[in-house]
Amino acid sequence: MLDNLTGRLSRVIKTIRGEARLTETNVQEALREVRLALLEADVALPVVREFVARVKEKALGQDVVGSLTPGQALVGVVHEELTALMGGPSATLDLAVAPPAVILVAGLQGSGKTTTTGKLAKLLLDGYRKKPLLVSCDVYRPAAIEQLATLAAQVGADFFPSSTAEKPLAIVLAALDHAKRHYHDVLLVDTAGRLAIDEQMMSEIAELHDALKPVETLFIVDSMQGQDAVNVARAFSEALPLTGIVLTKLDGDARGGAALSVRQVTGKPVKFAGVGEKLNGLEVFHPERMASRILGMGDVLSLVEEARKSVDVDEARKLAEKVKRGKGFDLEDFKQQIAQMRKMGGLSALVDKLPAQLAQAAQSSQVDEGRMRRLEGIINSMTPQERARPELMKASRKRRVAAGAGVTVQEVNRLLTQFEQMQKMMKHMQKGGLQKMMRSMRGMMPGVR
Amino acid sequence: MLRLFKNSEPGDKPGWFDRLKGGLAKTRTQLGGLFAARRIDESLFEELETALLSADAGVAATEHLITELRKRARKNRLENAEQLKSELHELMVEILSPLEVSIDCGAHRPLIIMVAGVNGAGKTTSIGKLTHLYQRQGHTVLLAAGDTFRAAAREQLAEWGKQNGVTVVSQQSGDPAAVIFDAIQAARARNIGIVLADTAGRLPTQMHLMEEVRKIKRVIRKADEHAPHHVWLVIDANTGQNAVNQVCAFDEAIGLTGIILTKLDGTAKGGVVAAIALARSNQASAQADRGTRQSKDAPVQPIPIAYVGLGEGLDDLRPFVAREFVSALLD
Ligand SMILES: Nc1nc2c(ncn2[C@@H]2O[C@H](COP(=O)(O)OP(=O)(O)OP(=O)(O)O)[C@@H](O)[C@H]2O)c(=O)[nH]1
Ligand SMILES: Nc1nc2c(ncn2[C@@H]2O[C@H](COP(=O)(O)OP(=O)(O)OP(=O)(O)O)[C@@H](O)[C@H]2O)c(=O)[nH]1
Ligand SMILES: [Mg+2]
Ligand SMILES: [Mg+2]
Numbered sequence: 001m002l003d004n005l006t007g008r009l010s011r012v013i014k015t016i017r018g019e020a021r022l023t024e025t026n027v028q029e030a031l032r033e034v035r036l037a038l039l040e041a042d043v044a045l046p047v048v049r050e051f052v053a054r055v056k057e058k059a060l061g062q063d064v065v066g067s068l069t070p071g072q073a074l075v076g077v078v079h080e081e082l083t084a085l086m087g088g089p090s091a092t093l094d095l096a097v098a099p100p101a102v103i104l105v106a107g108l109q110g111s112g113k114t115t116t117t118g119k120l121a122k123l124l125l126d127g128y129r130k131k132p133l134l135v136s137c138d139v140y141r142p143a144a145i146e147q148l149a150t151l152a153a154q155v156g157a158d159f160f161p162s163s164t165a166e167k168p169l170a171i172v173l174a175a176l177d178h179a180k181r182h183y184h185d186v187l188l189v190d191t192a193g194r195l196a197i198d199e200q201m202m203s204e205i206a207e208l209h210d211a212l213k214p215v216e217t218l219f220i221v222d223s224m225q226g227q228d229a230v231n232v233a234r235a236f237s238e239a240l241p242l243t244g245i246v247l248t249k250l251d252g253d254a255r256g257g258a259a260l261s262v263r264q265v266t267g268k269p270v271k272f273a274g275v276g277e278k279l280n281g282l283e284v285f286h287p288e289r290m291a292s293r294i295l296g297m298g299d300v301l302s303l304v305e306e307a308r309k310s311v312d313v314d315e316a317r318k319l320a321e322k323v324k325r326g327k328g329f330d331l332e333d334f335k336q337q338i339a340q341m342r343k344m345g346g347l348s349a350l351v352d353k354l355p356a357q358l359a360q361a362a363q364s365s366q367v368d369e370g371r372m373r374r375l376e377g378i379i380n381s382m383t384p385q386e387r388a389r390p391e392l393m394k395a396s397r398k399r400r401v402a403a404g405a406g407v408t409v410q411e412v413n414r415l416l417t418q419f420e421q422m423q424k425m426m427k428h429m430q431k432g433g434l435q436k437m438m439r440s441m442r443g444m445m446p447g448v449r
Numbered sequence: 450m451l452r453l454f455k456n457s458e459p460g461d462k463p464g465w466f467d468r469l470k471g472g473l474a475k476t477r478t479q480l481g482g483l484f485a486a487r488r489i490d491e492s493l494f495e496e497l498e499t500a501l502l503s504a505d506a507g508v509a510a511t512e513h514l515i516t517e518l519r520k521r522a523r524k525n526r527l528e529n530a531e532q533l534k535s536e537l538h539e540l541m542v543e544i545l546s547p548l549e550v551s552i553d554c555g556a557h558r559p560l561i562i563m564v565a566g567v568n569g570a571g572k573t574t575s576i577g578k579l580t581h582l583y584q585r586q587g588h589t590v591l592l593a594a595g596d597t598f599r600a601a602a603r604e605q606l607a608e609w610g611k612q613n614g615v616t617v618v619s620q621q622s623g624d625p626a627a628v629i630f631d632a633i634q635a636a637r638a639r640n641i642g643i644v645l646a647d648t649a650g651r652l653p654t655q656m657h658l659m660e661e662v663r664k665i666k667r668v669i670r671k672a673d674e675h676a677p678h679h680v681w682l683v684i685d686a687n688t689g690q691n692a693v694n695q696v697c698a699f700d701e702a703i704g705l706t707g708i709i710l711t712k713l714d715g716t717a718k719g720g721v722v723a724a725i726a727l728a729r730s731n732q733a734s735a736q737a738d739r740g741t742r743q744s745k746d747a748p749v750q751p752i753p754i755a756y757v758g759l760g761e762g763l764d765d766l767r768p769f770v771a772r773e774f775v776s777a778l779l780d
Contacts, residue, residue, distance in 0.1 A: 036508050042689030045503035109712060109761070110569025110685065118600075140761070142577075142608030143601040150600035195715040222569070226505040226689025228716050231475070249568060252652035254691035277568065277599070277650075 024060065030074050031056055041294045043257035044230035047264045055081050079291055086263060086270070086287035093120075093128070093271070094215050094243065100133070100179040100187045102212045106205055106240060107220035108232060109193030112248035112274055114144065116220050117190040118151030119274065119282035125157060130185040135160040135175035137168035137208065138192035148190050155279055158184065168192075172208055189214070196235030206239050216243045218271065221262050223250050229258035233265040242266055247285065248274035257294050331387040334419050335379040377405040378415050390419060465767055468759050470777045472713045476504045476720065481779045484530040489522055493530055497537075504720030504778075507690050510727045514540065538779050544726050545771035550707060550753035552679070552768075554588050559636040560643045561669060561676040563629075565662055565703060566683035567695055568650030571711035573602065575683055575758055576645045577609030578766035584613060588642040593632030594619035595665065596649040606647050612763065616641075625649065625661065626668035633672040646677070653698030666703045681707045681755055684725070686717035693728045696752060707755035710769070714759040719778055726751050 031052055038048045059077045095101040103120065105113045117134060124130040134152045138144035145162055152159035160175040172189055179187040189212060194201035209217060219242045221229065236242065245266065247259050250273045263270060270285040379387060381404030386392050393401075393416060402409045470477070480500045487493060494515060501511040514537070521527070521536050554560055562579075564572050573596070580590045592610050594617055596602035603619045610617035616639075618632035629646045636644045648665060651658035669677045682699045684692050699705055713719065728751070754769035 039502050040508045040690060042505075042691070045499060108687065108715070110571065112569065114600075141605075142612075143605035146604045147599075147601035154600070197716055222685075222687070224567070224685075224688045224691045226687060226692075226721060227503045227718055228505075228687055229689075231716055232687075249652065251654060252567065252691070253654050253694055254689070257689065 027056065027059055027074055034074075034078055037296065038257060038260075038294070041255035041257035041296065042224075042226050042229070042261075043294065044227050044261035047230060047261045050264070051081065051085070051260075079295065082260070082291035082294060083288050085260060086290045093124075095128070095130070095186065097215050099183070099185045100176070101185065101216075102176070102187045102189060102214035103216040103218065104189045104191065104205075104209060104212060104214040104240075105218050105220055105246075106191055106236060106242075107193065108195065108222070108225075109141075111193065111220045111222045112246075113193065113220045114138070114147050114151065114190050115277065115279075116218070116246050116248060116272075116274060116282070117148060117188050118155060118279050119272075121152060121157040121188055122155040122279045123282055124186055124188075125155060131158070131183070132186040132188050133158045133160055133175065133179045133182070133184040134188045134190070135171060136162060136190040137171045138190060139164040139166060139168060139171075140192045144190075144192065151279065158182075168204060169207060169211060172212055176212065187212075196232045196239075202235070202239045209240050214243075217241060218244050218246050219262070219266065219268070220246050220248060221258055223247050223256040223258060224252060224254040225258040227261075230261040230265050233262040237266040237268070242268050244268050244271035246270070246272045246274060246282075247290075251275045251281070255294055255296060256290060259290055260294060331379055331382065331390050331419060332384075335376055335387070374405070374407055374411070375415055378402075378407060378412055381405040390416060465759070466773060466777070468714060469757075469773065472715060472717065472759060473719045473777045475716055476718050476778055477780070480504060481534070484534040487530045489527055489530055489533050493533070494519065501720060501723075504718040505689055505692075505724065506720035507693065507724035510720075510723040513727055514544075514723065534779065538775055541723070541775045541778070542771055545722060545774060547751055548722070548726055548754045549769060549771050550755055552707075552755060554583060554586065554643060557673075557675060557678050559591070559633065559641055560678050561633060561646065561673060562643065562679040562681065563646045563648065563666065563669060563677040563703070564681050564683060564709075565648045565699055566650060567652055567685075570650065570683040570685045570688075571709070571758055572596075572650065572683045573605050573609065573647050574761060575709050575711060575756070575766060576606065576647050577612065578758065578763055579645055579756070580609065580613040580615055581763040582766060583643055584615070589640075590615045590643045590645060591632060591636045591639070591641045592617040593629045593644060593646040595625040595629045595646050597623055597625050597628060598649040602647070602649065626665045629665060630668050630672050633669065633676070653694060653702075659698070659702045662699075663702050679706050679755075680704060681709050682752075683709045683711060684721075686710050686713045686719065686721065686757075687715065688721060690721075690724065692721045693724050696725055696728050700752060705752050707753050709756045709758065709766075710754055711758035713757050714765070719774070722754070722774065725754070728752075 034055065035048055035052050038051065039045065043051070055074075055078055058081065059074050093103070105117055107113050114136070121132045121134055124132045134148055134157055136145045136148040138148075139162070145164070149159050149161070160178055162171040162175075168191070175189070176187060178184075189208070191205055191208065192201070194205065196202065217240050219233065219236055219240075221233070225232075245259075245262055245268055247256065247262075247270055250256065259270060270287075270290075273283045273285045275281045275283050378401060381401045382393075382397075386397060386401075393412075398409050398412045402412050405412075480497075483493065483496050483500060497518070498511055498515055501514060502508070506514070517540055518533065518537060521540070522533055525532075525536070527533055527536060564576055566572050576592060580592065583590050590613070592606055592615060594603045594606045596606070597620070607617050607619065616635070618628065618635050620628050620631070625648060629644075632646065633644055635641075646665075646669070648662060649658070651662060653659060666677060666680065680703050682696060682705050684695060688695070696705070696708070708725065710722065756766050757769050757774075759765045759767070
């Protein structure tokens with residue numbers, strides 16, 4: 001089943017190859033595939049419609065430059081538009097008021113409000129060097145207050161106790177008063193999960209908002225949410241003046257089309273991404289990464305990206321095929337990959353395209369440009385036979401290659417080991433053995449420590 | 450054979466079906482409203498496709514439904530849209546009926562039920578509601594606090610135990626498998642009928658946590674070689690196409706015997722049920738395409754939907770009834 005845009009379009013691309021211009025007719029089928037891919041990624045239908053119309057308008061009449069086919073050019077437009085839509089400058093918390101600055105979170109049941117509140121407390125403590133106070137006015141869900149109390153203790157933030165016998169409004173007013181008297185910079189207010197159609201609960205949170213006048217009202221969205229995201233977001237943004245969005249559970253494998261729906265409907269920036277249950281699992285949101293993810297471009301080598309960067313697409317596709325099959329991946333391919341990685345702005349670009357959990361594992365790693373260039377040099381010093389059959393590389397050949405590239409034999413050895421690991425990873429990837437792959441991730445990529 | 454329309458169980462508080470209808474109202478307007486006073490033509494199929502997609506049915510299930518409907522419209526020489534609507538109704542009932550299941554709580558003693566799912570889906574709350582349901586049916590229940598990770602998860606389950614007046618076995622911290630093992634022993638010692646084991650939320654991408662849940666199942670088997678008798682995946686009805694991934698991943702890890710679909714009282718679309726119903730057969734045919742499975746025709750049983758959740762209260766859980774669900778979606 002072709003379930004990502006790359007897959008869907010590679011089929012269409014074949015049919016519209018060799019035309020010099022994007023026209024109504026040659027993009028028709030491709031646009032249909034774009035539509036289906038976005039729906040498959042859970043982007044809400046009204047948002048998809050508007051988006052596809054925009055892409056069409058932009059694309060029509062566009063010249064197809066260089067070696068690109070019309071289909072690839074179209075994908076380029078799709079990716080750019082999507083990034084632009086997700087985009088806006090990377091946002092931070094707005095705390096520019098007389099303290100305490102109040103941050104209110106809101107969202108559906110189980111979306112991640114309480115956890116995000118804990119994460120924000122940690123960010124405020126460690127990143128902003130602020131003194132936050134946490135309070136929960138979830139008097140409904142069993143042990144909701146205790147959950148926040150535990151998280152507050154974990155990050156070492158002050159917690160304002162409340163009880164299920166109290167009214168949410170009374171709780172937050174008391175907390176606000178306490179924060180003022182004890183010179184807290186920020187008051188973080190966790191609320192109960194609520195359905196957008198629950199009028200009583202929606203007016204409750206509107207009331208809380210009126211009383212607290214928060215600088216930040218964050219809408220917490222589960223990245224696994226489906227088509228209804230658009231309606232829920234509309235209802236929340238009508239009931240509350242939202243200032244931003246937090247997208248949670250992005251460490252999963254949902255494509256996260258809800259991000260686009262919510263962003264489109266509310267017009268508010270996605271300020272953070274939740275990427276784990278632990279309290280350090282809060283990241284700055286990357287619009288570009290999200291666009292790739294929605295399009296299903298989490299592949300190591302995606303055609304779309306290749307097309308955008310004007311890398312020879314046939315080569316890339318051949319390599320992607322090899323990667324998929326996990327065999328025949330030789331040193332020549334390895335070299336090409338290194339070269340492409342450098343062209344794409346180093347390893348970070350590649351990391352962006354890895355599935356989320358791998359990207360996380362690789363995040364702390366650093367790219368060493370110089371070392372990558374030396375690796376290329378080593379492979380360049382090998383004969384074509386040696387590149388195709390790395391097992392030929394015995395002691396004397398290694399010495400020759402080392403001398404040719406101006407490196408030590410140890411470095412040649414290290415490259416060969418890395419290559420072998422990479423080859424293994426390709427096989428695991430093919431078998432879906434992600435766990436093993438993650439374990440061998442560190443130190444596997446060339447130039448990564 | 451299709452089951453007879455079954456609106457409620459004895460002792461049901463009135464209005465369960467109305468509440469289900471309430472939750473699915475929006476989908477019903479979009480989907481059911483398409484067919485009023487018109488002929489069957491291409492634009493009707495297109496609008497139907499659109500409506501199904503925006504109800505979270507997903508591309509694969511939608512294509513399946515539309516293709517099948519076109520076939521039937523031709524074969525049965527349907528003329529107006531109302532007829533097509535009844536055909537869709539029947540088709541959905543055919544697809545969803547195999548998802549019905551009735552749980553025989555007396556089959557083993559103690560009956561051991563393991564509950565798993567992604568974070569925040571509604572596992573702990575569903576266990577609270579199941580406890581109420583089973584007690585009302587005259588069974589004794591014991592809860593195992595197998596979420597030893599999330600903040601105050603234990604306290605949350607303890608609260609549900611208190612509300613239902615049942616024992617909750619938990620430990621200060623530590624190994625979830627060990628807690629559940631203890632709970633099973635305790636249930637045996639006290640001659641309790643049903644053990645409901647809560648587990649921590651986990652995403653299928655977290656390999657070590659998927660390994661952990663496999664281990665939990667293995668350890669349960671050590672306590673009773675036929676257990677767990679049920680392995681249920683809790684899915685939030687608001688979930689989009691990732692629901693299919695969740696079913697596949699958890700099924701692969703721990704062999705699901707059922708699904709609990711929660712939060713249908715919101716504005717969730719409900720179409721994800723179709724995607725879930727067809728998930729296993731789609732997966733099987735994809736495997737057949739790749740040659741990793743013997744034959745495309747081998748029958749694939751869908752994973753049944755044991756219960757649906759319609760709220761946060763004790764009484765807000767019921768068995769899934771296909772006809773009821775389809776009626777709420779369409780009529
Ligand atoms: N993997 C992962 N889990 C998360 C993330 N954010 C929250 N969670 C988990 O999701 C579940 C629900 O999170 P909560 O913070 O309790 O959600 P909530 O919105 O406060 O829930 P209610 O108060 O019940 O409405 C918990 O198991 C959290 O650990 C995330 O970014 N990644
Ligand atoms: N409206 C509604 N809310 C529900 C339903 N089932 C559960 N919830 C709510 O969803 C939120 C999460 O429920 P939990 O039972 O804590 O979910 P969980 O799967 O145990 O979560 P973790 O253990 O953190 O992974 C809570 O706020 C529940 O009250 C339902 O059927 N309808
Ligand atoms: Mg909460
Ligand atoms: Mg739980």
